[in-house]
Amino acid sequence: MPIYKAPVADTLFVLNDVLGYERYANLPGFADAGPDMLEAILGEAARVAENVMHPLNRVGDEQGCVRHEDGSVTTPKGFKEAYDQYREGGWMSLSLPAEFGGQGLPYTIHSAVGEYMSSANMALMMYPGLTQGAIAAILVHGTDEQKQTYVPKMTEGVWTGTMNLTEPHCGTDLGLLRTRAVPTGTGSYKISGQKIFISAGDHDMAENIIHLVLARIEGAPEGTKGISLFIVPKFKLDADGNPGEKNGVSCGSIEEKMGIHGNSTCVMNYDDAEGFLIGAENGGLRAMFVMMNEARLGVGLQGLSISEIAYQNAVAYAKERIQGRSLSGPKAPELKADPIIVHPDIRRNLMNMKAINEAGRALLLWTALQADVTRSSPDEAARQTAEDHMGLMTPIIKGVLTDKGFDHAVMAQQVFGGHGYIEEHGMSQFVRDARIAMIYEGANGIQALDLVGRKLAMNGGRAVQTFFKEVGDFCEENRANEQMAPFTKGIKKGLNDLQAATMWLMQNAMAKPDNAGAASTDYMHLFGLVALGYMWGRMVKTAQEKIAAGETAPLYEGKLVTGRYFMDRIMPETSAHLARISSGADSMMALDAEAF
Amino acid sequence: MPIYKAPVADTLFVLNDVLGYERYANLPGFADAGPDMLEAILGEAARVAENVMHPLNRVGDEQGCVRHEDGSVTTPKGFKEAYDQYREGGWMSLSLPAEFGGQGLPYTIHSAVGEYMSSANMALMMYPGLTQGAIAAILVHGTDEQKQTYVPKMTEGVWTGTMNLTEPHCGTDLGLLRTRAVPTGTGSYKISGQKIFISAGDHDMAENIIHLVLARIEGAPEGTKGISLFIVPKFKLDADGNPGEKNGVSCGSIEEKMGIHGNSTCVMNYDDAEGFLIGAENGGLRAMFVMMNEARLGVGLQGLSISEIAYQNAVAYAKERIQGRSLSGPKAPELKADPIIVHPDIRRNLMNMKAINEAGRALLLWTALQADVTRSSPDEAARQTAEDHMGLMTPIIKGVLTDKGFDHAVMAQQVFGGHGYIEEHGMSQFVRDARIAMIYEGANGIQALDLVGRKLAMNGGRAVQTFFKEVGDFCEENRANEQMAPFTKGIKKGLNDLQAATMWLMQNAMAKPDNAGAASTDYMHLFGLVALGYMWGRMVKTAQEKIAAGETAPLYEGKLVTGRYFMDRIMPETSAHLARISSGADSMMALDAEAF
Incomplete structure (x- = not known):
């Protein structure tokens, strides 16, 4: 039976320490949710995710839904009761407007909570998840009467x-x-x-x-x-x-x-x-896009969610399963073999997941904060910057975090060896569940096209230039900081590759649009690596400052090592992406359809 | 319902034209199976795979096996009849020794046939597949009496x-x-x-x-x-x-x-x-290894098999499904939309699969020929070289082709969009079936360790040096050939990365074995890329010679484009592998187990 423990401490580190949650206190909603309240809400969300949602995850997979002859549908045993607890606990209404019965809290908190709930039970969380999207569309495009008619009941979750x-x-x-x-x-x-x-x-x-x-x-x-x-x-x-x-x-x-x-x-x-x-x-299409953007961020979140729970179970198994001895000599001589977490190749899987999950969480929460700014900041310039950020990051978060989420579910399953292939351990379910996130709400190839074909050039490339400047400035500002050197060096190298790819696209995609299409998925992943790497830069810097201030904690030490792993083992992929992009569309498109 | 057509023409191209099948005519078994006989056998195997095995593939997935209260097990409807046709057709006994009732034909033909059969029905083919391994162990380690007692019945397939x-x-x-x-x-x-x-x-x-x-x-x-x-x-x-x-x-x-x-x-x-x-x-362990090496090549073959059938179905869907318009203008103006094969990102998936499948097939058949040499060549030096080759390539074929096989099943599923996630289309089955090949017969992490920890240093690195020399010589010999330049350049770059990684291992793994473990999976894939790239070099050269001789055929043209795609889009990964390997084990191993 899989385990799950919501990573509250990491969420709080990212929000409070890295992203400066308190700086947003002037926005509506944030005033009612200071750091103490934030921690309390996340703690309670963790409890619901772990104890109410998670125990039903395997049940849901095994039982599925049943359609009866009259067309009615029964959900798995316990789903209705859990959903009732969810909506009665106010989790549905968390960030919805007070005038329709919501609590008006930040979308950021809704996102943080959403990660835990989807880790615990992705299939169950889709019922309220789709409802959020529908509410968003009615709020933006509906008449006052339509809002009054539908939104309160949907906010309550009874519809x-x-x-x-x-x-x-x-x-x-x-x-x-x-x-x-x-x-x-x-x-x-x-x-x-x-x-x-x-x-x-x-x-x-x-x-x-x-x-x-x-x-x-x-x-x-x-x-x-x-x-x-x-x-x-x-x-x-x-x-x-x-x-x-x-x-x-x-x-x-x-x-x-x-x-x-x-x-x-x-x-x-x-x-x-x-x-x-x-x-x-x-x-209609424009109206539907309101739902789709929100939904795409939500699907990116699902990628992280499954990756996180898959990771946690792989870690637990790797600590418990004994098999073979460490290459550097027995680590548990009192046992007949060492726990497999001593083996480098097992570590490689675990570190890959950890390095991308933690940066992915930071990227999602950073973007969620921008969503709050777009919703309620009185500062027009800030709203514009935040909107640019969201438009740019939505396809990246959806495409990259769901691709990675699936890869990680597969990695976690691999750590279990043959046991991972047996359904009762639950690792297969993570793989099977994670798979859909790469497909729905716009298959990831479509996300990549959205990025390359629309988001990149939008407003003369304003969003992407702002991002490049922020990342470049970060590297520049920390140039003199020796402790930061391995990180800024890695980020800078990635950024250079990303900028070279962007330049290549500008020079080669106009005359030959297939060059853009041929580059799109690699470009999306290249962009994702730089964005995740930048998150590592910021997390590491924060952790270094904490440690320098005498606040030692395993979480901070872990950030330094994991950030280094990201730079050593994940960031080098940017050069392969750049090489592929620069090869253009020729060899990809040359074959006649009949030749396949 | 998925389709399947055995790629007989490609097998024949690789065996006859690229690998010089006729040069092996002096070996026992080959004399009875000249090119005409080879083609006839493959044609008949294709028929059995397509018409007998393949129609039961979905059935097997849906029905599964049932254990009854008395412990007996029933296989899916039709499996027994299909298996009877298989063994009565002599497919079980193809390359088994004549003295125990086998046909004594080359192992190479058994491998070529095995690809088709496993594409058509991997689950069903495992029953005879495991039997082959068991026969091999008895033949090598059994007493004469044991051989006489068990092998004839197993060769016949009745046991x-x-x-x-x-x-x-x-x-x-x-x-x-x-x-x-x-x-x-x-x-x-x-x-x-x-x-x-x-x-x-x-x-x-x-x-x-x-x-x-x-x-x-x-x-x-x-x-x-x-x-x-x-x-x-x-x-x-x-x-x-x-x-x-x-x-x-x-x-x-x-x-x-x-x-x-x-x-x-x-x-x-x-x-x-x-x-x-x-x-x-x-x-016992040594005896079991006889079965395991054979089984590992067989599992590598399964990776190719699933990849091939997944690819074929993705191609068929991409030609038939209409959605959107080509970026370079409508390609099927008479329809409401273009077939999705016009879209670069769909092509990317198809070309990735095609480029690795065709090279994987060549690598497998090349290795199968070496297996025949080890079995029956009278030339001791040739046997030794062939044994070196097999020892080196077995973990690479198993690890790389099954990782790729799974990736490709996922890619093919992605081409289907939402329809790929629905079981009735059969794409999910390919993903679920392919997943086991990465795990059983030694999880792929173990293959990587076998390569780095055993095969690399064996006999003073003789096997790996022979391989490096062969690939290097190929590049050198074709240096003056301008048509070959894009290929030899790509192969040479990959070979340089592989040699640098090998050197790094020699310098860093002795003193700190975790460096070898940390490098292993990347090294295996790096090696695989160079081996597959070398296969592309040989295939392209053969195709160029055919074309120069006036024998134009879509197959030869396809080799030129697909080989180029491999060099443009797949070979560049070698540098990321080298960068990861050279970063060593430090950031991978630094965290305490408790910090995960």
């Missing part, structure tokens, strides 16, 4: 939400979608069509489910310009706003998936379902 | 074999094993203990199962020096050598695994089972 984009023939290319919306003349629409891969599409945990559905209004233009977004409740609301008559929407089947069995992934059939336009007619 | 090494507390470290053997005084032993992860441990496909079991004879020394190997038949043989009374061995349970559901992976309980010593008392 949940979904996102309905994909159809059998269209996923990435939403311009192809066929679901139709016919105006009734009374302000509503009749929605008909089939949507697939709908997470939390139907279940038994909420009194109503608010589907946000992309569809094409009769007569609308073809392609993405003719898509509108609709609210389609599972149960139509009666005059008092309570769920009444069943709407024309139902779960046609549950997909049999590789993982996240605890989440019901539904084929949803819409048959003249009553729907209400949200946002502008034919402006 | 199958297993390897029983692992116990719950010991996998890699066999010195810890506890299974006991008590002499009966009449030449046999009573074997008692529990073995786990026994592939094909029990099933309904054979009349008897010949278990090869590692156990410790009462009073034997502790550790690996006190281990002996025993033959334990499922049914004791009567006076006529036919299966009679049930022996004291039974399947206690079937493991619930991540993949290869069609293979019965058993917990085997030995309870005073009658066993017969094979090989020397306390010489």
